[in-house]
Amino acid sequence: MKRIAIIADAYPPMRTSAAVQLRDLSQELVRQGHFPTVLVPSAELGQPWSLEEMEGVQVLRLQGPRTKDIGYVRRTAGEFLLPFQMLRNLRRSPLASQRWDGVAWYSPTIFLGPMVQALKRQSGCRSYLILRDIFPEWAVDMGLLRRGAAYRVFKQVERYQYSVADTIGVQTPANLRYFDGWRRPPVARVEVLQNWLADAPAAGCSISVASSRLAGRRVFVYAGNMGIAQGMDILLDLAERLRGRKDVGFLFVGRGSDAARLSDDAKRRGLDNVLFNEEIDPREIPGLYSQCHVGLIALDPRHKTHNIPGKFLSYMQSGLPVLAAINPGNDLKQLIESEGVGRVCCDNSAASLHHLAEALLTDLAQEDLAARCRALAARTFSSATAARQIVTALEQPT
Incomplete structure (x- = not known):
């Protein structure tokens, strides 16, 4: 059995595709005999932490800044502070001294690297980055970001995230080529990790x-x-x-x-x-x-x-x-x-x-x-x- 920390900025009751994927992954890890703990921020939490069991998965919600449904500037500031506030509140929780057999995290966001690095050092374990989009490149493609000062800052954050990963799982073979251009490989291994979805029987729908x-x-x-x-x-x-x-x-x-x-x-x-x-x-x-x-x-x-x-x-x-x-x-x-x-x-x-x-x-x-x-x-x-x-x-x- 492996005790695995899963760090992300989305988990049910959120309704995003990322939240659903992480729920399905965590529940599957339980079925395979492991003990995952999801570490997820909550801007609505009125205390530093809240520990619960949700459909068989241990979930530690950590008070953090708001990063959803706000303007780009406020969101960027919130995401920059996110890992540090999560880490501070983790150290106030019952899992402060927990040693992990592995750390996995989900991107987007690209800002969780400092928290991953802290847990790796504490436990002497390996890490796995589940990379679902390549930011800031896609934002430049869309015309949302220019290759100026903000872009260069995001690129440094991106590089740091890759540097703390032992393995990066990209979602298509074409994404492997993105890492060919790095002068110094940021990780030991980059592989394709297909997206996933657990079986979900039809349980009715409010739309008719x-x-x-x-x-x-x-x-x-x-x-x-x-x-x-x-x-x-x-x-x-x-x-x-x-x-x-x-x-x-x-x-x-x-x-x-x-x-x-x-x-x-x-x-x-x-x-x-x-x-x-x-x-x-x-x-x-x-x-x-x-x-x-x-x-x-x-x-x-x-x-x-x-x-x-x-x-x-x-x-x-x-x-x-x-x-x-x-x-x-x-x-x-x-x-x-x-x-x-x-x-x-x-x-x-x-x-x-x-x-x-x-x-x-x-x-x-x-x-x-x-x-x-x-x-x-x-x-x-x-x-x-x-x-x-x-x-x-x-x-x-x-």
Whole structure:
């Protein structure tokens, strides 16, 4: 049995994909006979720490600065202070002197390196960085950040994070190439750690498609963050092109910086084939998808780094083929096409996406399409596989 510290800035009851992934990973580690403890900040906590057991996992919540749903400047300041406040409050908790057999942490955020280093030194153990996006590079690609002073500061933080990792797990083979350009390798090993998602049976859903104006239609669904990085305007362009088809509808569920703007735009265009709903509990997602027919993915074409969104995994698990509009060169294109689980567009053209959507609607008649999706999820995106891979890396000699 290994006693593993898992450090992250998201965990249930938060509803983000990161929170769900970390819950699934922690519960799988318990099933495999290990003892994980999740160390997670909470801006709402009225005391330095709170220790609880949540669905079989020990969770230590540590008082920390607010880093969510605030402006970029305040968020950056909060994330810079985050590891130091978490570490200070950890030292006030019952786990202050705990020795760990390994430390794993989740990025984003890129600022947890100092806390990881402190726990490694205290326990003489190895560490594993679960790297889900490459910041600040993607922010530069999106035009959110210039290669000025702020960029250089973020690059130093990024380098420090990599320097305290014994192993880095990136989410696609293309991300391995990012580390080829480092003059001095920051870690002993960089490997592909596929995203994961545990089995989740349908447990009902507060959204009823049958009671909405989309009743009886074949529904394209998008569930998740609606922000700048997603570039979702092309999905509304698609809905506008398909408004004449009364057998097709679009359902958008979630929150994010662009959610209100997109909803207002759909109303302005008079899209009666589109519905927007607020974020729902992750446990309701299988029940939502059981009412839908195609999963939507959007990634802004300016991205130069690669990722496989968590929603892709949940679509596959629920047997939903995908219609994806993604950045050129993304590994996800080859995966979708080679596995025959949907259609994918990389030219940021609404006309191209419309053509692919029509083809996918025809594909829905294939009897084995849903089975192919579920088989891919079970074979490739297993939380059991991810947990074993992380533990194996942490067991290497220090």
